[in-house]
Amino acid sequence: MTDEMLALARENQRKAGVENVEFLKGEIEQIPLPDNSVDVIISNCVINLSADKDRVTREAFRVLKPGGRFAVSDVVVRGEVPADVRRNVELWVGCIAGAMEEAEYVRKLARAGFIEISMEPTRVYNVEDAREFLTTKGVDVDAIAPGVDGKFMSAFVRARKA
Numbered sequence: 001m002t003d004e005m006l007a008l009a010r011e012n013q014r015k016a017g018v019e020n021v022e023f024l025k026g027e028i029e030q031i032p033l034p035d036n037s038v039d040v041i042i043s044n045c046v047i048n049l050s051a052d053k054d055r056v057t058r059e060a061f062r063v064l065k066p067g068g069r070f071a072v073s074d075v076v077v078r079g080e081v082p083a084d085v086r087r088n089v090e091l092w093v094g095c096i097a098g099a100m101e102e103a104e105y106v107r108k109l110a111r112a113g114f115i116e117i118s119m120e121p122t123r124v125y126n127v128e129d130a131r132e133f134l135t136t137k138g139v140d141v142d143a144i145a146p147g148v149d150g151k152f153m154s155a156f157v158r159a160r161k162a
């Protein structure tokens with residue numbers, strides 16, 4: 001959400017001749033849209049980067065119309081992951097840094113007021129996915145394997161505002 005990103009998006013829009021799209025500059029903690037104005041919120045790999053996820057879920061709820069849907073893809077952590085494992089896996093996938101634990105994610109959405117919350121894994125990572133990369137970074141992959149296997153996933157997170 002920098003000015004350069006917006007300029008590029010608008011340039012691509014112009015080249016493609018698309019007229020039913022509008023780009024707004026804003027942050028997900030403070031969405032520049034009125035209450036009850038949005039049908040669907042989509043996003044890929046952004047919420048995990050926010051430092052204030054309670055605010056993000058509250059904002060999502062605020063801008064959605066009644067019956068509106070939250071339908072995002074995000075990186076999610078399953079269960080407890082030791083801090084050193086998290087740090088090592090971060091080397092491999094930058095987006096792990098702020099990823100929420102799945103039950104915590106569901107709790108935050110529920111606290112914001114959402115209903116019909118679901119989490120559908122689209123890819124669950126195992127240590128073999130990261131072995132080659134982490135080995136080149138000097139990480140003892142076998143030592144951290146139990147803390148990595150099945151603990152990180154890409155997921156489709158869905159919820160609805162009643």
Ligand SMILES: C[S@@+](CC[C@H](N)C(=O)[O-])C[C@H]1O[C@@H](n2cnc3c(N)ncnc32)[C@H](O)[C@@H]1O
Nearest residue numbers: 001002026027028029043044045046049050095
């Ligand atoms: C991992 S990229 C994902 C980009 C795109 N959704 C995709 O799938 O290729 C994360 C994007 O989120 C944006 N971003 C990070 N924090 C944000 C925030 N608090 N509010 C709005 N956008 C944010 C970054 O500028 C970056 O473009």
